[in-house]
Amino acid sequence: MNRSPSSLGLLPLPLPGSPSSSWALFRARVASFSRKSDTPVLVAFWLFGLVNNVLYVIILSAAQDLVGNVPKGVVLLADVMPSFLTKLVAPYFIHRVPYAVRILVFVALSTAGMLLVAFTPPSQPVAVKLVGVVLSSLSSGGGELSFLGLTHYYGHMSLAAWGSGTGAAGLAGAGLYVLMTDWIGFSVKASLLASAFLPVIMLVSFFLVLPHGPMRAAVQRDYEPLLSEQEPSDEGDGESESFDTPAGTASSVSSVPAAASTAYSARPGEARMSFLANLRRSRSLFVPYMLPLLLVYIAEYTINQGVAPTLLFPLDASPFAEFREFYPFYGFLYQLGVFISRSSSPFIRIRHLYLPSILQVVNLVLLTLHALLNFIPSVYLVFAVVFWEGLLGGAVYVNTFAKIMEDVPVEDREFSLGATSVSDSGGICVAGFVGMVMEVWLCDWQVQHGRDWCRRIRAG
Numbered sequence: 001m002n003r004s005p006s007s008l009g010l011l012p013l014p015l016p017g018s019p020s021s022s023w024a025l026f027r028a029r030v031a032s033f034s035r036k037s038d039t040p041v042l043v044a045f046w047l048f049g050l051v052n053n054v055l056y057v058i059i060l061s062a063a064q065d066l067v068g069n070v071p072k073g074v075v076l077l078a079d080v081m082p083s084f085l086t087k088l089v090a091p092y093f094i095h096r097v098p099y100a101v102r103i104l105v106f107v108a109l110s111t112a113g114m115l116l117v118a119f120t121p122p123s124q125p126v127a128v129k130l131v132g133v134v135l136s137s138l139s140s141g142g143g144e145l146s147f148l149g150l151t152h153y154y155g156h157m158s159l160a161a162w163g164s165g166t167g168a169a170g171l172a173g174a175g176l177y178v179l180m181t182d183w184i185g186f187s188v189k190a191s192l193l194a195s196a197f198l199p200v201i202m203l204v205s206f207f208l209v210l211p212h213g214p215m216r217a218a219v220q221r222d223y224e225p226l227l228s229e230q231e232p233s234d235e236g237d238g239e240s241e242s243f244d245t246p247a248g249t250a251s252s253v254s255s256v257p258a259a260a261s262t263a264y265s266a267r268p269g270e271a272r273m274s275f276l277a278n279l280r281r282s283r284s285l286f287v288p289y290m291l292p293l294l295l296v297y298i299a300e301y302t303i304n305q306g307v308a309p310t311l312l313f314p315l316d317a318s319p320f321a322e323f324r325e326f327y328p329f330y331g332f333l334y335q336l337g338v339f340i341s342r343s344s345s346p347f348i349r350i351r352h353l354y355l356p357s358i359l360q361v362v363n364l365v366l367l368t369l370h371a372l373l374n375f376i377p378s379v380y381l382v383f384a385v386v387f388w389e390g391l392l393g394g395a396v397y398v399n400t401f402a403k404i405m406e407d408v409p410v411e412d413r414e415f416s417l418g419a420t421s422v423s424d425s426g427g428i429c430v431a432g433f434v435g436m437v438m439e440v441w442l443c444d445w446q447v448q449h450g451r452d453w454c455r456r457i458r459a460g
Helices: 023-035 039-061 063-067 073-092 097-120 126-153 156-184 188-195 200-209 213-220 255-266 273-311 323-342 354-374 379-407 410-420 424-446
Strands: none
Touching: 023 097, 023 213, 039 063, 039 073, 039 097, 039 126, 039 156, 039 188, 039 200, 039 323, 063 073, 063 126, 063 273, 063 323, 073 126, 073 273, 073 424, 097 126, 097 188, 126 156, 126 213, 126 379, 126 410, 156 188, 156 323, 156 379, 273 354, 273 379, 273 410, 273 424, 323 379, 354 379, 354 424, 379 410, 410 424
16 A cells, blocks of 8 residues: 555655745745744754753763773763653642743752862762762753743744754764864863853853743733733833744733743742643653654664774774774764754654654664674764764654644643653663663673774773
8 A cells, every 4th residue: 555755754755846846945944934033032042952961962972081991871871860850750840940040050050060070080989970970960851841841932943943952062062072082182171171161151041142021921821820810911111022932922022031030930820730630641742752752762872872882993994093082973973963853843844753763773773783793894884874873863852842842732832841851861761771781791792702992992
């Protein structure tokens, strides 16, 4: 039986030469994207995504230098387990905390964590460094669910900017670490210390760049029953600006940042959303949104932390001078693919989320077999597979949340965006445990079969 591309959840490609395939149409889509966008909103959410995720990526890129021959899954678990637990429980109470307070807490945690990692000398136990990783992880997890929930007030373009920023974080984090340690020659300590000041950008983005009007306007809408019975306030500075809000209404940009920073999250009537009701919502999100996101993250992070450290080739057949250089470069290629696909949602949509998730599992099987059997003839082919892995992972992430923005009712959307974010951290946690076992097993196998390269790597 023939099936159309749309029935598979894919957007159909236009016929060559048809009006729908013209360059003019592409330019029209870009122009439409620009008209619907508010530049400060896009800049703020792009920076939120960048800063919230960049330290997480830098830590993973530095995993080999931080722990040496200790399984990299240990760093992964310390980097994601606190984030996972935060995402698991915080959606049910974090709405009581004003957004401004959250930002201050996130910046303090991430900065303190990176300083602890940077200043811990190699003579100290690895566990001391992992405490710093845990602090940064708490900040990243709380930040992700908060900023995803915040996109509810600013519409689809804010989600696209957030997704692009998180992809850029991967590229910047992995790329900067390779640049500083391998090309410029900075020490591991200097590279990590420089990154500890990046969270300050988050403060600037929230308090100086982001317009707070859409959050304040939510107070006047029917999301809060107590306030919906009151007359809308006409007070303000006389200026207004139209946003593409989820409710499809215009939002008045106010000059009152205190009320905006609190928004819906600190208002007294949110008890209407009971804990049990939110649990029922979470169950309804599992199959269409959470499960494909969970699968793709289990597969790709098992590759990154369990298989990639053993994807080594003779140095004379590679562009590297040391075996330790393979791992961070794989991370850079993966993050490059993630950045490209997470930035593509305004132009390319994937509606069948399980297809790229299954393809990611195929990547895991392929690279695991190569680690065992050594049948891929060139490291450059492995480079291509790792880049493809990043494309698939980023596509599932951004398209999952885009579907929630489109399919979930407005009154459930903020909670749904935050609650679904637990899937990526849950998948990474599972991959961390699997990766620790796989890396040791694959390295032992290679040593037994005459390839001891994985044992020649030491902490930086």
